Amino acid sequence: MRYITGAVALGAALVLGTLATTAQAAAPAQPARSGGLYAPTELVLTVGQGESRATATVQRAVTLSCMPGARGSHPDPQAACTQLRAVAGDFNAVTATPSDRLCTKEWNPFVVTADGVWQGKRVSYSYTFANACAMNNDLDAVFAF
CATH class of the missing domain: 1.20.5 (Single alpha-helices involved in coiled-coils or other helix-helix interfaces)
Structure with missing residues (x-):
């Protein structure tokens, strides 16, 4: 039994x-907790003075999230996300915008960086401008902070 x-x-x-x-x-x-149907877009953008990412002194840094809506500590996240979407997240296209403004040819380098995730893909970008005038000429909304 x-x-x-x-x-x-x-x-x-x-x-x-x-x-x-x-x-x-x-x-x-x-659904995944990272935004549901949208691929994540979370970036940290910096502006620093120096010749390279490794040697620059960071002067300003902001966060930018573009999915599902534009937000972050960036002063104009909507315009920055719109500009990045227009160039499909190509930061080279953002920093290579030509300008008609004249600048001196002094070498006082500034570095802009973008690190994080753009539409689900890892991003690590940096670009060095000759001086602050050249940097302010060539940038639109993304690095304008």
Whole structure:
């Protein structure tokens, strides 16, 4: 009698375990907590004085998030996200915008950087301008902070 009771308990445990596993497998997948249907876009943008990312002294830094809406500590996140979307996240296109304004040819370098994720892809970008005038000429909304 003792063996029959043990066999029934073991059988019941196996059936319950199988049902629990089947219920978990049949449950619908939950959307990711990182913004649902949107690929994440979270960036840290900096402006520093120096010749390279490694040697520059950071003067300003802001955060920028573009998905699902524009937000962050950037002073105009909507305009910055709009500019980045227009060039498909190509930071070279942002920093290479020509200007008609004349600047001196002094070498007093400024570095802009962008690190983080743009539409789900890792981004690490830096660009060195000859001086502050050249930097302010060539930048639109993204690095204007």
